[in-house]
Amino acid sequence: MQVTFLGTSSGVxxxxxxxxxxxxxxxxxxxxxxFDCGEGTQHQFLRSELRTSQIRKIxxxxxxGDHIYGLPGLLASLGLAGNSSGIDLYGPHALKSYINGILQSSSSRISYPFQINSIENPHFENHVVFEDEDFMVRxxxxxxxxxxxxxxxxxKPRPGRFDLNKAKACNIPPGPNYSQLQLGKKVKLDDGRILNGKDFCGPPRAGKSFVYCTDTIFSKAAIELAQGADLLIHESTFAHQDLDMAYQRKHSTSTMAAQAALEACVGQLVLTHLSPRYAPGNPVSPNDLLKEAKEIFPNTLLAKDFLQINVEKPETVCDT
Ligand SMILES: [Zn+2]
Ligand SMILES: [Zn+2]
Known part of the structure; x- marks a missing residue:
């Protein structure tokens, strides 16, 4: 799992x-x-090594607006390019009328498979929005x-590592049998032997997890959702000194984000959605927000546009 930040400013x-x-x-x-599609997101794609044709879910x-104004343009461009194999969209109830209204009033037609999935019950915690054999999204x-x-x-947890040497030592002919055994399945060889893939695989490997939490003030529900995640991306619109504004506008401070990471025992925290008021050169800069957060949760990074992070399992397990 790899995350690329395409936009890290709040509001504008x-x-x-x-x-x-x-x-x-x-x-x-x-x-x-x-995840989110602020204005200009398709331009950010052009400046990155990522390809919009690979987007399958949004x-x-x-x-x-700072989370959705890029969506109609991106969806329309994918149609004009003709290289999308389909998009599933997930979001609040109003997303459907927003997209349908823009498509209708601009006489745009989406020419690829396209589905809008509304999250209908806004008070439902840990709601499963998507699940298949490999991933679950809540x-x-x-x-x-x-x-x-x-x-x-x-x-989801993956089968353990395949012991190639053991397979060779058992004189299993390479080929499709190997891939079946790697998945932990049983296979029957031409010589009549029946082998169980589980005997050739190590212990199951835990899957990786990522949480995206924006926009919000300090939230217990978010902490519950983020519990034990490998990577938490949390909004940090304000510095601690602007706490009043955070309460007024229902955004987080750097210290709220760090407190959420600490209470959720995540592996790593990345701060994003920074207010433009902290541009470098101003009395408070993004690095000051980072410093404040690190005092509470040391394994914190500051997001910047085009930053890429591989989601990794933490080496030490949180024990608080
Ligand atoms: Zn925002
Ligand atoms: Zn907002």
Whole structure:
């Protein structure tokens, strides 16, 4: 699992930071899942090594413009390019009328398979929005000025590592049998032997997990959703000194984000959705927000546009 930040500013774009969007590259699949799609996200794709044609799912946190104004343009461009094999969209109830209204009033037609999945019950915690054999995506309501959701992606446990030497030592002919055994399945060889893949694999490997939490003020539900996640991406619109503004506008401070990471025992925290008021050169800079957060949760990074992070299992397990 690899995350690429395509926009890390809150409200409006700045010279160095576009508005919210994050691309998640999934292992063993040549597909991208996009989380939020602020204005200019398709331009950010052009400036990155990522390809919009690989987007298969788009998850929208809430209906504020800095998270959705890039969506109609991206969807239309994918249609014109003719290289999308389909998009599933997930988000708040109002997403459907927003997209359908824009498509209708601009006489646009989506020429690829396209589905809008509304999250209908905004008070439902740990709601499963998508699941297949490899991944599960859940969401939970946040505390913001409009209905907003945090999303969690869990990769399901994978079979243990295949012991190639043991397979060779048992004189198993290479070929399709190996791939079946690698999946832990039983196979019957031409010589009549029946082998169980589980005897050739190590212990199951835990899947990786990532949580995207924006926009919100400090939220217990978000902490519950993020429990034990390998990577938590949390909004950090304000510095601690601007706590009053955070309460007023229902956003987080750097210290709230760090406290959430600490209480959720996550492996790593990344701060994003930074207010343009902290541009470098101003009295408070993004590095000050990072410093504040690190005092509470040391394994914290500051997001910047085009930063890529591989989601990794932490070496030490949190014991608080
Ligand atoms: Zn926002
Ligand atoms: Zn918002």
């Amino acid at each position: 774009p700045t010279r160095n930071r576009n508005v919210s969007a994050i691309a998640l590259r999934l292992p063993q699949r040549s597909e991208l899942w996009l 998850f929208i946190t809430h209906m504020h 969401c939970t309501p946040l505390i913001h000025r409009v209905p907003a959701f945090a999303y969690r992606v869990d990769q």
